[in-house]
Amino acid sequence: MAAAAALRHTYYWRAVLVSIVALAVLTLLGRLSWKLRRAQARVLEERLDHARRAEYLAFHDNLTGLPNRAYFSRLLTKGMQHARRYDKRLTLLFLDLDRFKAINDSLGHDAGDELLREVSRRLGRAVRESDTVARLGGDEFVILLPEITEPNQITQVADKILASVSTPFTLVGQEFRITVSIGIARYPADGEDEQTLMKHADVAMYHAKEEGKNNAQYYSEQLKTDSLERLALESSLRKALERQEFLLYYQSKLDMATGRVIGMEALLRWQHPELGLILPKQFIPLAEENGLIVPIGRWVIYTACRQNVAWQKAGFPALSMAVNLSARQFLDDGLLRDIKGALQASGMAPELLEVEITESMIMQDMPKAVRVLQELRDIGVRIAIDDFGTGYSSLSKLQAFPLDTIKIDGSFIHDLLDNAGDRSLTEAIIDLGKNLGLTVVAEGVESAAHVEYLRRHACDQIQGFYMHEPQPADEAVLSLAKWFDNESTI
Incomplete structure (x- = not known):
C-alpha cells in the first residue's frame, strides 16, 4: 500500500511537471506565433506601403507632387x-x-x-x-x-x-x-x-x-498650317549657318553736330534658298527658343568686326560698329569669350564695338545684367540700350547700369511731328540721356523735318532711311564712299 501510494505520488508530480512544462511550451509557442504573426503583418504592411509609394512615384512628379x-x-x-x-x-x-x-x-x-x-x-x-x-x-x-x-x-x-x-x-x-x-x-x-x-x-x-x-x-486649323511652316523653317534654320546663308546688312549713324558718318549698325538677314530674304523678326524668336541664336550671334559678332577692320584697311576712318544681342545670347556664359575672340581675331579696337541690348533684357535679372555689362566695359566695349521707351524699366534703375548710349525707338520718331505724346517722350529721353551723360541716338529718321526737330532738341546722332536703308556690305561701302567723298552734311 505504501509503495503504491508512493508510486501514485510520483506519477502525480510527474504529471504536474509535464503539465507545467507543456503549458510553458504552449505559452512560449503562442508568444512565438504572435510575434511571428506581428512580423508577418509588419512585413506585409511595409510591402503595401512600398507598393503604394512606388505607385505614387510612378504617377506623380517628384518635384511638385502634381500628376505626371x-x-x-x-x-x-x-x-x-x-x-x-x-x-x-x-x-x-x-x-x-x-x-x-x-x-x-x-x-x-x-x-x-x-x-x-x-x-x-x-x-x-x-x-x-x-x-x-x-x-x-x-x-x-x-x-x-x-x-x-x-x-x-x-x-x-x-x-x-x-x-x-x-x-x-x-x-x-x-x-x-x-x-x-x-x-x-x-x-x-x-x-x-x-x-x-x-x-x-x-x-x-x-x-x-x-x-x-x-x-x-x-x-485653329490656320495655326496647324503655320505650325507646319514653322517646323520647316526650323529645320532650314539648323542648316543655314553651315550653308552660309546668313548675311549682314549695314546702316550708318550720323553725328548731328558734324553731319558725318561716325558709325554703322550690323543687321542680320537670312538669304533662304527658296523663300528669299527673311527678316530677323521671322526667325530670331525661333532661334531664341531652340538655342541656335548663340552660334548665330557669335557669327554676327565675328563678321561685323572683320568687316569693320576691312573698311579701315580700305581707307575709311575708324567707325564704330554696333551689333544687337538677343536675350539668350546676353545671358550666355560664353558671351565675353566670344567678344574677346572676335576682337582678337579681327584686330579691331574694343572701343569701336558697341553692343545693343533692350530694356527687358537688363530688367529680367538686374544683378547679372550689371555684372555682364561691367565685364564688357572693362575690356573697352561700349554699351547701348536699344528701343528705349518701349520697355518697362524705371529711370531710377537705369542709372545702375554702365551704359554709353541710349537709342530712341523709331516708333516714336515716325509720328513725331503729328503726335504730341511722342514729342514729349522723345524730348524726355533726350533730357534723360543728357543728364546721365549718355549719347542719344534717334532711330527711324525718315525726313528732313525729323532731322531739324531732333537738331533743335540736341539729339546727338540719327539713324534711318533718311540717310539710307540697311544695305549689304558691297552696297554700304559705296554709300560710305559717297558720304566721305562729298563731305555730305545734314
Whole structure:
C-alpha cells in the first residue's frame, strides 16, 4: 500500500511537471506565433506601403507632387471617354513658362526648382478642385477643365492663371517676375483623341509665344498650317549657318553736330534658298527658343568686326560698329569669350564695338545684367540700350547700369511731328540721356523735318532711311564712299 501510494505520488508530480512544462511550451509557442504573426503583418504592411509609394512615384512628379505625364494621360483619356459617353465637352490648357531657362541658368537649379514648386501651387489655387493640374516635365504644365467650353469661361480661367503666375517671386533674396504662355484646345472640336488634342494645345501655346508671350491663344486649323511652316523653317534654320546663308546688312549713324558718318549698325538677314530674304523678326524668336541664336550671334559678332577692320584697311576712318544681342545670347556664359575672340581675331579696337541690348533684357535679372555689362566695359566695349521707351524699366534703375548710349525707338520718331505724346517722350529721353551723360541716338529718321526737330532738341546722332536703308556690305561701302567723298552734311 505504501509503495503504491508512493508510486501514485510520483506519477502525480510527474504529471504536474509535464503539465507545467507543456503549458510553458504552449505559452512560449503562442508568444512565438504572435510575434511571428506581428512580423508577418509588419512585413506585409511595409510591402503595401512600398507598393503604394512606388505607385505614387510612378504617377506623380517628384518635384511638385502634381500628376505626371503618364498619370495625366490616363486622366485625359478617361475624361474624354466620359465626355464622349455623355455628350459632354472639356478643355485642355497647355502651359509653358516664358524665359524660365534664363532664371534657371542665372540663379541655379535649386532656385529653378523652387520656382517650379511655387508655380505649381499658384496653378492649383487658380483653378477649381474638379480641375486637374499636371506637370509634363521641365517648365511645361497642363490643366484639364471638365465641362468648361464657353470661350468667356475659358478666357476667365486663363486670365486668372496669367495674373497668378505673373505676381513677383522672391528667389535667393531677390524679386523676379516670370510669365506663362497658354495654348487652348477643346474636345471634341480640336481633337477626338488624346494625342491630337495635346498636339493642338501645344501648337496654340507656341502661337502664344510668337504673339509676345504672357497670353493665351486658341487652337485653329490656320495655326496647324503655320505650325507646319514653322517646323520647316526650323529645320532650314539648323542648316543655314553651315550653308552660309546668313548675311549682314549695314546702316550708318550720323553725328548731328558734324553731319558725318561716325558709325554703322550690323543687321542680320537670312538669304533662304527658296523663300528669299527673311527678316530677323521671322526667325530670331525661333532661334531664341531652340538655342541656335548663340552660334548665330557669335557669327554676327565675328563678321561685323572683320568687316569693320576691312573698311579701315580700305581707307575709311575708324567707325564704330554696333551689333544687337538677343536675350539668350546676353545671358550666355560664353558671351565675353566670344567678344574677346572676335576682337582678337579681327584686330579691331574694343572701343569701336558697341553692343545693343533692350530694356527687358537688363530688367529680367538686374544683378547679372550689371555684372555682364561691367565685364564688357572693362575690356573697352561700349554699351547701348536699344528701343528705349518701349520697355518697362524705371529711370531710377537705369542709372545702375554702365551704359554709353541710349537709342530712341523709331516708333516714336515716325509720328513725331503729328503726335504730341511722342514729342514729349522723345524730348524726355533726350533730357534723360543728357543728364546721365549718355549719347542719344534717334532711330527711324525718315525726313528732313525729323532731322531739324531732333537738331533743335540736341539729339546727338540719327539713324534711318533718311540717310539710307540697311544695305549689304558691297552696297554700304559705296554709300560710305559717297558720304566721305562729298563731305555730305545734314
